[in-house]
Amino acid sequence: MIVRLLLAALAAGLIAGMAMTPAQYVKTIPLIMQAEAYEDTEGHSHDASEAGAAHEHSGDSVLGFGRFWDTVLANLVAGAGFALMLAAVALIMGVELPAGREAIMRGLLLGAGAWFCVQLAPSIGLPPAVPGFPHADIGDRQSWWMITVAASAVGLWCLVMRPEWVVKALGLVIIIAPHVWGAPVPGDLSSEVPAYIASAYAAASLATTLFFWLLLGGLLGYFLSRVPEEAAA
Template sequence: MFKNLVTSAVFAGVAVGVIAAALQFWMVTPLLLEGELYETGARVHFATDGSTQSDAGHPALFTEPARDLMTVGFNMITFTAFALLLAVGFALVERGGHEITAKGGLIWGLAGFIAMQLAPAVGLPPELPGTIAADVELRQVWWICTVLATALGLGLIAYGPMAAGLVGAALIAAPHVIGAPHLDTYFGVAAPELSAHFVAASLGTSAIAWALLGLFTAALWVKFKDA
């Protein structure tokens, strides 16, 4: 069981890490580099005379090689860790009498995306460089609580009785009822259109990566288990 768990997670995590990095280089990195131009003052959204100075331009797909290699490595390590968590979940639900399939793994992956990315982004969307935000420690606490509450809530809805499902729904809603920490006003150096594009691209690439992670991990889990 342990060998099956680790093997399926490592293979899936490495593969998805490479795919996620490629998607980020294509869809997210250019927007990130654009945001850094605004952060450093190399590009401004409005000049002092009120005239528009933004220029979408043609930002590069890549940064310096060392940074790009770190992005690939970080994605591989991160998604391997997430795949291990999924595999542990597979083992637990199989002990409870539930069968794991590749199609079911896809749903697990999407649930992971909801818990780790989408639910926290409702209160704290991905931010471009230079974005002014509330105290980082408060945001980290809210983010962690939201991830844990959402993951537990989804688990209760999926595998618990009706009453547990209601508790799960309440858990998912609780962090948003409390509210994420925010400043009293909105301001930043980058164009709001760029920020919106960055949020959409970040969440889109994460959704694809998580769906593939669930699919690959479950498919490999079944393959190694039956081998």
């Protein structure tokens, strides 16, 4: 039944989302709090490239539960959503998930591919940024981010799933194309936030999201492999 597939995906997403919160509190949120000390009092937008990250100012709450619980809720929602998306991709691509370790390994590969498309490739032009760091127009950033994610997904499919060398070469061109065009650049590059905080945050953000996607992929592979084949039909 489709319900079993949905439950398997949701279980994987909720577990991965819950595990993401302590990882963020170890790696990224301390850097966000350091950056907030340098941030101007006037409002500005934040980069949303880290899956499920809650970037509230000075501990203020967006949802009314405090920074910690806002982060937990955001990660749970993001985890469930990304798990459903990844499960749909696996089914559309016809990825076979035999029981046992092989299913987990294939799930890890799915997670790594998703991390490349959603996190790593866009971060080349739009690295994860802390509060107070200069940003380009949010509409331009969102448009470029979505184009880059889509191009990376199509290009990766060409590279991995197609045997023809011409198609593989085309996939590589598609992946590179958004970066040749260029990401939007802020008009004012000045910032009070020290560069070492910004660079440390970008690296920590990529590390924590890699952990998230690998955990999500591994769990998804394991749970989906335990769904009877007739349920996926």
